Amino acid sequence: MSTLGESPAVLAKRKHVKNNVWCPKTNVEDDPWCDPDNPKMISYKDTVKATSVIKEYIAKTPLNRSKCCVQFNMELYYKFETVHRTGSFLERAALYSLSMLDDEQRAAGVITASLGNWGLALAYHGQRLNVPVTVVIPYTDKCKVILRCQNYGANIIQHGNDLSEAIRKAFIIKSEIQNLTYINGYDHPHVIAASGSIALEILEQLPQTDVVLVPVGGGGLIAGIATVAKKLKPEIKIYGIEPKKCCSFFKAMENDNPFQTVVGATVAEMLAVPKAGCNAFYTARSLIDKMVLVEDNWISRAILHLTEEEKMVTEGAGATALSAFFATPIILPELKGKTVVCVVSGGNTDYFTLCRNIERAKAIEGRLIKMRFTLSGDQLTEQRVKILRIIAKTSCNILQCQCEEALLEESFRKIYFTLICETASHEHACVVKRIMDSMFLDYKFSEDPYNPIQSCVCFPNPMLY
CATH class of the missing domain: 3.40.50.1100 (Rossmann fold)
Incomplete structure (x- = not known):
């Protein structure tokens, strides 16, 4: 007797086993120059050879003394690699x-x-x-x-x-x-060897250098600089400065081997390398004295500082080395009184990104404040004029002014009046806040740093007003 097979009810109870059709990706990334199983160690001679080849076309970049050595309590210099034709080392x-x-x-x-x-x-x-x-x-x-x-x-x-x-x-x-x-x-x-020419220039221009701070992404720059610097001056210290959001080299140092990491969006986007270079890592790991992870807020403040004080426009990666000095609390106290060189690796930024970083840094430092007033009654215009006159007397720059109707409130004569102002300093902002506190009840500062006796990770000291 013919049969149609088992019933649907029986078939439904069976455990269905799928065929495993997964196939791993073919490893097409076969680079004989960068083989993790056979890393190439870069030597001082390699850098000397590279320097002899490029010196005819690559001019020495300036090594400038900072205008704020007293502020940082050290002899601070900047190696400006931003002056190259394409803006980077x-x-x-x-x-x-x-x-x-x-x-x-x-x-x-x-x-x-x-x-x-x-x-x-x-x-x-x-x-x-x-x-x-x-x-x-x-x-x-x-x-x-x-x-x-x-x-x-x-x-x-x-x-x-x-x-x-x-x-x-x-x-x-x-x-x-x-x-x-x-x-x-x-x-x-060849990339690592050529990068080492920067160290040759630094020690020629400033032989008394005690410490070099180097921004770190994939590791090629610090590997080249460390190789040369330690050869010519064994007592010199090499610090690698890396963004916390993309710290593949730092993790490679912890793991004693480069591996794939997840990178986050960062101000120093040119350092967002998911995996440290094998040649760079094995060349530099024994030559680096300290690795430091920095926050994006510190990098933004470093960009602002270089723009305002040193009159130099840089990208996030270029300001990363300096950003270590904007950490709170101070993370490099051992550099007090030392001769320190920060490598400013690049300056390729655009107007929008630069402005965003400057505004962010000013807000972090308490120099960009946002106030929101709740106004009601029949004399809304007069109230706004009063506020603006008071702000004008405090010598603030009003950057934005916006009125917003309180649509869902019971009173039809109620608005929110928002001001964004620029102050000269955090102390100036606190003066403005004291004045506003004494004259207005229904208003607030939007920034948390202006809460009484608060310590913010982006500010050096507790804030009192």
């Missing part, structure tokens, strides 16, 4: 890396993945040396960087949400297009 690395290619490699071209600065430097020197350059950049709002790379003749491909995804895409393209040379922008031996 990576021009040294780009020129040397391209110079070391043979004729066949130059003709075929190079490909790389970049967050911006490395792509700019490689595109610029690629155009100058007639080497075709392809740059894979993660999806970003930095339209200006992409446009500048294109103006230098580079082929720009946007892919991925972070540098890791962009790197993988670059290797996929390399596998499809024969003879392309991939150059890692933070871990290639």
Whole structure:
């Protein structure tokens, strides 16, 4: 007798086992220059060779004494790498890396993945040396960087949400297009060696340097600087300064091995490298005296300080080394009275980002305040005029003024009057608050730092008014 098989009720009770069709991603990221199983240690001789190649085209960058040495209680100097044509120290690395290619490699071209600065430097020197350059950049709002790379003749491909995804895409393209040379922008031996030329200049310009503070992303910059500095002056201290939100190198030091990490959005976006370079790590790990993690608020304050006091515009990554001095409480007390050099690695920022950082830093320092008044009655205009006159007498700059109707309140004659004002200092802001407290009842400061006797992580001292 024929049968139609088991009933649907029986079949429904069976445990369904799915076939495992998962297949791991093919490892296309095969870079013989950056092999985790066979890391390349960069030597002092490598840096000397790199310096001899690039010195004809790369001028020495200025090492300027800070105008605020008394404030920081040390002899503080800045190594301004922002003065290069493309605005960052990576021009040294780009020129040397391209110079070391043979004729066949130059003709075929190079490909790389970049967050911006490395792509700019490689595109610029690629155009100058007639080497075709392809740059894979993660999806970003930095339209200006992409446009500048294109103006230098580079082929720009946007892919991925972070540098890791962009790197993988670059290797996929390399596998499809024969003879392309991939150059890692933070871990290639030539990149590290060329970065070490900065240390040669520092010790030539300021032999009495006690400590060098270096911003850290993938680790190429600190590896090059540490290699040279420790060779020429063994007693010198090398501090790596890394954003807390993207601290792959710090975690590699803790783990004693680089590994993939999750990076968060940070002010120092050029340092957002998910995995520290293997060559950089194994070269630098025994040469670094201290690694310091910094908050974004400290970096914003460092950007503001460099802009106002040193008259130098920098990006978040460029201000990262200095930001360690804006920590609360003080995290580097041992540097008091020392001769310290901060490497300002780059200055590629845009107007919008710079303004946001400046406003943020001013708010952190109590120099940008927001007040909200609740006004009611028949003389709303007169009340607003009174407030504005009082503000004017306190010598504040009124940046924004907004009226908002209280639509759901019982009274139809009620509004919220909001002011954003700029003050000269935190003390000035506290004076304004005392005056407002004495004259108005129904108002509030929006910023928490103006609560009585509060200690904020972004302020050096408890706030009393």
